Amino acid sequence: MVKLRFSGVFVLFLVLNNAAIPGRGQNDGGSIPGLIEASRALVPAMFIFGDSLIDNGNNNNIPSFAKANYFPYGIDFNGGPTGRFSNGYTMVDEIAELLGLPLIPPFSEASGDQVRYGVNYASAAAGILDETGRNFVGRIPFNQQIRNFESTLDQITNSLGAPDVAQALSRCIFFVGMGSNDYLNNYLMPNYNTKNQYNAQQFADLLAGQYTQQLTRLYNLGARKFVIAGIGLMGCIPSILAQSAAGLCSEQVNQLIAPFNANSKAMINNLTANLPGARFAYIDIHNMFQDLLTNHESYGFNVVNRGCCGIGRNRGQITCLPFQVPCPERDQYIFWDAFHPTEAVNILFGKNAFSGGLNFVYPINIERLALL
Numbered sequence: 001m002v003k004l005r006f007s008g009v010f011v012l013f014l015v016l017n018n019a020a021i022p023g024r025g026q027n028d029g030g031s032i033p034g035l036i037e038a039s040r041a042l043v044p045a046m047f048i049f050g051d052s053l054i055d056n057g058n059n060n061n062i063p064s065f066a067k068a069n070y071f072p073y074g075i076d077f078n079g080g081p082t083g084r085f086s087n088g089y090t091m092v093d094e095i096a097e098l099l100g101l102p103l104i105p106p107f108s109e110a111s112g113d114q115v116r117y118g119v120n121y122a123s124a125a126a127g128i129l130d131e132t133g134r135n136f137v138g139r140i141p142f143n144q145q146i147r148n149f150e151s152t153l154d155q156i157t158n159s160l161g162a163p164d165v166a167q168a169l170s171r172c173i174f175f176v177g178m179g180s181n182d183y184l185n186n187y188l189m190p191n192y193n194t195k196n197q198y199n200a201q202q203f204a205d206l207l208a209g210q211y212t213q214q215l216t217r218l219y220n221l222g223a224r225k226f227v228i229a230g231i232g233l234m235g236c237i238p239s240i241l242a243q244s245a246a247g248l249c250s251e252q253v254n255q256l257i258a259p260f261n262a263n264s265k266a267m268i269n270n271l272t273a274n275l276p277g278a279r280f281a282y283i284d285i286h287n288m289f290q291d292l293l294t295n296h297e298s299y300g301f302n303v304v305n306r307g308c309c310g311i312g313r314n315r316g317q318i319t320c321l322p323f324q325v326p327c328p329e330r331d332q333y334i335f336w337d338a339f340h341p342t343e344a345v346n347i348l349f350g351k352n353a354f355s356g357g358l359n360f361v362y363p364i365n366i367e368r369l370a371l372l
């Protein structure tokens with residue numbers, strides 16, 4: 001605390017300092033860096049952390065085998081390939097749109113004014129664990145994504161001042177979708193020793209411990225409104241289907257990830273109880289996928305068990321290669337390539353997460369979280 005006899009001087013200084021900043025009077029104190037909020041936007045900004053399901057170009061310029069900045073990726077995206085592992089939108093693109101925000105730029109391309117509606121730090125092949133995804137060489141693990149957020153924060157704080165930044169951040173959405181690669185590109189990889197060290201429950205507990213620390217770090221940096229995406233039915237993606245002669249979903253893989261999703265729900269309950277002012281929305285991708293596979297015809301999807309772009313059995317043995325010709329009726333496919341859903345599914349899931357009921361998003365949906 002400042003000693004009492006100095007406090008009068010302090011207040012005067014702050015008032016003068018405030019008055020000297022042009023435009024401060026029109027600012028509601030809530031928007032990120034001196035910028036006008038998008039008209040109709042429900043929140044000032046969205047900060048995004050994750051893997052290839054939501055990467056929008058962060059791997060383009062790093063030495064990595066996990067890249068998608070080539071045709072036919074982006075074939076349905078305005079402007080073509082960007083690094084998104086989709087024919088068009090990812091789920092967070094749809095959520096940004098529903099929040100009334102513009103598309104959020106990748107960290108690798110966002111500077112100055114471009115960070116005003118948020119930044120996307122997601123990186124293909126990244127995991128909760130730093131060692132996940134090393135077969136792809138370059139990738140930005142969740143821990144490094146958080147450090148990158150800290151550097152954005154330094155920029156913003158320099159222009160806005162710490163109290164205003166804290167106030168603005170508390171109203172922003174922090175979207176985190178991690179974990180798939182800790183299974184696909186770690187636990188299930190023959191050249192990792194992980195499965196010999198941990199059974200399914202032990203590994204899920206290890207991940208939940210790390211994940212809890214990482215989300216707590218974001219909380220300590222000012223995050224309050226979290227959206228956490230679970231893992232889908234990994235045993236049913238074309239890459240896994242292709243590994244069984246019968247082409248059926250792998251129950252073994254679906255069982256393996258079940259404790260991760262169970263832990264994630266428990267984790268958000270724990271964090272809600274332990275971090276004052278923090279609120280969470282958990283996107284149940286598993287339930288959305290189950291619902292989609294069961295009711296695919298009513299959603300307009302006719303092809304559920306092979307990629308739209310890929311090679312071999314289920315078009316899942318080799319994922320979509322540069323300049324490969326994809327299927328023409330992309331809106332009827334659940335899977336775009338060996339690992340990732342089509343834009344049509346991303347949009348459906350984004351809508352479910354935004355305004356869906358408790359079976360899809362728990363304990364509140366993104367719209368309600370945004371309006372809190």
Ligand SMILES: *[C@@H]1O[C@H](CO)[C@@H](O)[C@H](O)[C@H]1NC(C)=O
Nearest residue numbers: 208209212263264266267270
């Ligand atoms: C949640 O908290 C309970 C009680 O402290 C603890 O036993 C459990 O391991 C926690 N679960 C997760 C996933 O954090």
